[in-house]
Amino acid sequence: VVVKPLEQLNIDFETNGHSERVFDADLVVLSPGIPLQSPVVLDLKKRGVDIISEIELAYQLTEADIVAITGSNGKSTTTALAGEIFKRAPFRSRVGGNIGDALCGQVAGLGKGDVLIAEVSSFQLDTIKEFRPRAAAILNLTPDHLDRYPSADAYYLSKIGITKNQTMDDLIVLNNDDPESRRMRPNIRGNVTQALFSSKEKPVFGACVDNGYVAYCGTNGMVRIVRQDEIALPGPHNLMNVLAVVPLAMRYAIPVEAIAETLRQFKGIEHRIEFVAEKKGVRFYNDSKATNIDSVRWALLSMKGRVHLIAGGRDKNSDYTLLSGMVKERVATACLIGEAAEKIRAAWKEHVPVRMEKSMESAVAAAYAQAKPGENVLLSPACASFDMYRNYEERGRHFKSIVGAL
Numbered sequence: 001v002v003v004k005p006l007e008q009l010n011i012d013f014e015t016n017g018h019s020e021r022v023f024d025a026d027l028v029v030l031s032p033g034i035p036l037q038s039p040v041v042l043d044l045k046k047r048g049v050d051i052i053s054e055i056e057l058a059y060q061l062t063e064a065d066i067v068a069i070t071g072s073n074g075k076s077t078t079t080a081l082a083g084e085i086f087k088r089a090p091f092r093s094r095v096g097g098n099i100g101d102a103l104c105g106q107v108a109g110l111g112k113g114d115v116l117i118a119e120v121s122s123f124q125l126d127t128i129k130e131f132r133p134r135a136a137a138i139l140n141l142t143p144d145h146l147d148r149y150p151s152a153d154a155y156y157l158s159k160i161g162i163t164k165n166q167t168m169d170d171l172i173v174l175n176n177d178d179p180e181s182r183r184m185r186p187n188i189r190g191n192v193t194q195a196l197f198s199s200k201e202k203p204v205f206g207a208c209v210d211n212g213y214v215a216y217c218g219t220n221g222m223v224r225i226v227r228q229d230e231i232a233l234p235g236p237h238n239l240m241n242v243l244a245v246v247p248l249a250m251r252y253a254i255p256v257e258a259i260a261e262t263l264r265q266f267k268g269i270e271h272r273i274e275f276v277a278e279k280k281g282v283r284f285y286n287d288s289k290a291t292n293i294d295s296v297r298w299a300l301l302s303m304k305g306r307v308h309l310i311a312g313g314r315d316k317n318s319d320y321t322l323l324s325g326m327v328k329e330r331v332a333t334a335c336l337i338g339e340a341a342e343k344i345r346a347a348w349k350e351h352v353p354v355r356m357e358k359s360m361e362s363a364v365a366a367a368y369a370q371a372k373p374g375e376n377v378l379l380s381p382a383c384a385s386f387d388m389y390r391n392y393e394e395r396g397r398h399f400k401s402i403v404g405a406l
Contacts, residue, residue, distance in 0.1 A: 007336050023047055029057050031124035032098075035148055053127040055120055058096075058103035060130065066387040067248055068097075068118045070125065070162050071139025071175075073295050077233070078139060078241040079119040080269050081094075081262070082190070085249050086115055088258035093117060098124065115252065122158035123148070132165035135251050137244045138175035138400040141180040141296040146317035156184050166192040175202060175240065197243035199236070214242055214263070216250050226260035232267045235302035276307040276403050281373025284403045287380035288396030293322050299380040306332040306375045308367035310360075313383030314394075315340035319383065320347035327352050333370045335363040339387040357371045360388075360395070364402045 006013045014021070018040060023030070028051045029042055031182065035041070044051055056207045059066060067086075069079045076099045085096035096106035097118035104401040106116055118133070122145060124132075141156045149155040163172050168191045175181045178194040188194070196203035204224075208215055213224040214231070231242055242263060247258050258344075271290075276284040287299045300307060320343065326350035327334065335355045336344050345354050357363040379399045381392075389395040 004186045053124045055124045056128045056131045062107040063112045063135040064114040064116045066116050068120050068133035068136040070120045072142040074241045075119045085262045125161040135171040136162045144292040163189045195247040207243040226263050234240045237298040282371040283376045285378045288392045289382040296380045296382045299332045308333045308371045308377045310335045310363045310379045312336040312338035312341045313381045314387040320344045335367045340383045348386045
């Protein structure tokens with residue numbers, strides 16, 4: 001997929017490793033999959049080679065505003081939702097970054113007055129230099145990628161790096177209900193304009209819930225957007241995603257009714273608590289994008305009825321005991337796959353019946369055999385996919401194909 005266009009453009013390339021030629025570069029655009037502590041990156045730094053991320057390159061190539069969304073959970077759903085809302089604006093907008101196409105692939109044809117909506121990861125933010133989103137959101141902060149960062153706080157600081165170049169003319173949207181986001185708030189640049197979102201309180205500036213309505217709190221007082229029960233996205237976690245988007249949309253003067261209509265229609269994205277099918281009264285859900293503990297927690301909270309959970313994959317140095325209480329309360333059977341299966345079994349074996357399965361096929365079959373009408377089979381791995389699949393999309397689609405063949 002990648003090699004053919006490079007050949008057509010007569011661009012030199014190397015695959016399956018690198019030669020000494022990489023050290024002749026003036027600029028390296030680093031894939032987020034390559035750790036900063038890898039030998040080649042350390043050697044490049046030692047030689048003084050400039051290293052940036054792809055989102056930094058996109059920023060340097062466009063005059064369009066960038067609206068950037070990061071956080072531990074909900075990034076893709078929130079970015080996709082923002083993209084749908086911004087389609088109703090009078091200016092051009094596109095979506096890219098850590099969701100779908102690379103951000104550089106979206107800049108052509110956009111200019112001043114247009115908006116590029118970007119999902120950005122901590123790995124991408126680690127190598128920014130001038131990247132300055134005119135509006136941004138940090139959805140939440142929960143421990144993740146501890147196989148790449150020395151501590152949760154180091155990971156959080158990477159996320160907060162989204163504000164690195166913002167000024168008082170820019171906006172950062174923050175979760176006031178999330179304890180870690182509140183704790184880390186002093187690390188955010190002091191002069192950037194802050195908007196808070198909360199489902200529990202009414203901030204002076206930001207978004208909230210007001211008597212059953214999603215509402216915007218601005219300089220002209222409170223504006224109700226849409227009834228909470230009209231929102232198409234299910235679950236309390238998605239309410240928080242909606243609240244995060246509202247200040248971003250209002251920043252760009254998108255009409256309230258346009259925001260409301262999108263919220264009534266947008267049902268979510270593939271691989272995130274995606275309903276797949278119902279078989280003999282058993283509901284199947286694909287949550288392959290749940291690659292950390294907190295994502296699984298929200299998925300379990302969203303299920304109506306007992307859950308037969310398929311989990312496992314490549315461990316990210318996660319503490320699966322943090323889910324023990326939720327698993328005990330909501331999970332009837334845990335079917336475990338992948339490299340992390342034994343570690344998860346050790347964390348959950350006292351709380352739920354555990355089955356060790358060797359493949360997705362056997363895990364789906366085992367979960368279905370245990371499930372009763374009115375219950376759910378949920379793929380929500382709490383792990384990366386790279387031990388068995390190329391990415392979480394491939395994992396999710398494999399799950400759906402197996403369910404479809406039942």
